[in-house]
Amino acid sequence: MKAPALPDVRTPEENFPVASWLCPARLRPPIAAIYWFARTADDLADEGTAPATQRLADLDAYRADLAACFAGDPVSARWRPVFERLALAVRQFALPQAPLAALLSAFRQDVVKTAGGTGYADRAELLDYCCRSANPVGRLLLHLYGVTEPRALACSDSICTALQLTNFWQDLGVDVPRGRLYVPAQDCHRHGLEPDRPGTWAGDPATPRLVANLVQWARQTMEEGAPLVHMVPGRAGWELRLVVQGGLRILDRIEAGGFNPFRVRPRLRRRDFGPLLWRAAQM
Numbered sequence: 001m002k003a004p005a006l007p008d009v010r011t012p013e014e015n016f017p018v019a020s021w022l023c024p025a026r027l028r029p030p031i032a033a034i035y036w037f038a039r040t041a042d043d044l045a046d047e048g049t050a051p052a053t054q055r056l057a058d059l060d061a062y063r064a065d066l067a068a069c070f071a072g073d074p075v076s077a078r079w080r081p082v083f084e085r086l087a088l089a090v091r092q093f094a095l096p097q098a099p100l101a102a103l104l105s106a107f108r109q110d111v112v113k114t115a116g117g118t119g120y121a122d123r124a125e126l127l128d129y130c131c132r133s134a135n136p137v138g139r140l141l142l143h144l145y146g147v148t149e150p151r152a153l154a155c156s157d158s159i160c161t162a163l164q165l166t167n168f169w170q171d172l173g174v175d176v177p178r179g180r181l182y183v184p185a186q187d188c189h190r191h192g193l194e195p196d197r198p199g200t201w202a203g204d205p206a207t208p209r210l211v212a213n214l215v216q217w218a219r220q221t222m223e224e225g226a227p228l229v230h231m232v233p234g235r236a237g238w239e240l241r242l243v244v245q246g247g248l249r250i251l252d253r254i255e256a257g258g259f260n261p262f263r264v265r266p267r268l269r270r271r272d273f274g275p276l277l278w279r280a281a282q283m
Contacts, residue, residue, distance in 0.1 A: 023235070023236070023239060024234075024235065024236070027144050027145075029085070029088070029089065030088075030089035030092065030093050030095070030144055031141065031144065032085070033082075033085035033086045033088065033089040034086070034089070034095075034100075034137070034140055034141075036082050036085060036086075037066075037082055037083075037085075037086050037100060037103075038103055038137070040062070040079060040082050041059065041062055041103065041104055041107050042107060044058045044059055044062060044107070045059060045107040045108070045110055045111050046107075046110070052111050052112070052114075052115035055111045056108060056111055056112070059104060059107055059108050059111070061076065061078075062079065062104065063101065063104050065078075065079055065083055066083075066086075066097070066100060066101060066104065067097075068083075069083045069086055069087050069090065070090060070097045086100075093143070093144055095140065095143065096140075096143065098136075099136030099137075099139050099140050100136070100140075102131075102132040102136045103132065103133065103136050103137075105132050106129060106132040106133035107133075109129060109132075110133075110180070113180075113181070114178070114179045114180055117179055117181075118181070119181030119182065119183065119184070119185060119195060119198075120181070120182065120183075120184045120185065121184065121185050121186065122184045122185070122186040122187075123184050123186065123187070123217070125184070126165075126182060126184050127161065130160070130161040130164045130165070131157070131161075133164060134160040134161055134163060134164035135156070135157040135160045135161060137160060138156035138157065138159060138160040139153060139156060139157075141156075142156055142232070145232060145233065145236055147231060147232055147233075149231065151227075151231070152228055152231045152232070154225075155224070155225040155226070155227055155228035155231065156225065156228055157225070158221050158222070158224040158225030159222060159225035159226070159228060159240075159243070159244060159247075160225075161221055161225075162218050162219075162221040162222035162224075162225060162247055163222075163243070163247050165214070165217065165218040165221065166218045166222075166247045166250050166251055168182040168183075168214075169211060169214050169215055169218060169251075169254055169261060170250055170253075170254065170261055170265065170266050170267075171261070171265065172201075172211070172261045172262055173202070173261050173262040173263070173264075173265055174265060176198045176199075176201060176202070176262075177199075181195075181198055183195070183198075183201075183210070183214065187210060187213065187214065188210065190210075190213075191206045191207075191209055191210040191213070192204075192206045193206055193207065193210060201262070202262035202263075207259075207260065207262070208258055208259035208260055209259075211254065211259040211260070211261065212255070212259045215251050215254050215255060215259065218247075218251055219248065219251050222244060222247055222248060222251075225244070226244055226283065228240060229241045229244060229283050230283075238280065241280035241281075241283050242276055242277075242280050244280075244283070245276045245279045245280050245283075246268060246276060248279070249268060249272055249275065249276060249279075250266055250267070250268065253266030253267070253268075254266050
């Protein structure tokens with residue numbers, strides 16, 4: 001799983017930065033606090049050489065600190081800077097706890113599935129994961145912007161899920177060798193691939209057809225959420241336009257690479273900025 005990309009804290013591997021100069025200055029600290037909360041949890045779940053048992057214990061301790069943070073109780077020294085930032089955002093912006101806890105649930109699931117070498121049976125199961133791994137971030141951002149309409153929340157969920165799916169298909173060549181299996185088994189069977197033999201996917205002639213179908217799914221999901229850009233006020237709406245178009249541009253890159261991200265990992269480059277701005281302006 002990849003921690004959500006959020007304002008003013010960009011890293012080379014993240015294609016969808018969400019806090020830039022377009023983000024109002026007063027919202028940069030809480031957005032950064034949310035980012036570092038997720039980034040730290042992602043590192044606990046995914047970085048280093050710790051065994052799964054240790055990762056799960058660390059995530060449980062991290063979740064206990066989250067509960068303490070919201071209760072106003074002392075947190076452990078290990079992650080104190082993370083939770084000090086988060087506590088300030090909670091006090092100033094009344095951040096809800098449930099979306100943050102949902103993120104930890106998804107990170108924990110990643111550890112369990114990777115350790116067991118298991119994937120997802122079908123799209124419904126993968127979407128359930130996205131509901132916890134991606135959608136909470138969008139809802140937290142809308143909370144900060146004071147956007148609460150049900151249609152806006154639904155569109156946000158679609159965009160966040162689409163970004164998560166895009167990231168999965170973009171990183172197939174990285175994730176599969178590491179035992180991170182996000183392609184639903186049902187889709188594998190539909191295209192004649194063996195879901196329990198992911199090591200064979202890269203060289204299978206059916207793989208591009210599978211990836212093309214997955215890319216279409218992500219693109220359709222993104223387009224379902226795109227109307228949100230007209231529901232979010234001010235500069236944030238323009239920021240969101242760039243996020244949406246950034247995701248779609250990655251999907252274009254996957255297509256241009258013959259739907260074979262096992263060969264080359266698609267990514268955004270400087271020359272993509274012009275087309276992104278043009279497409280964003282047309283939304």
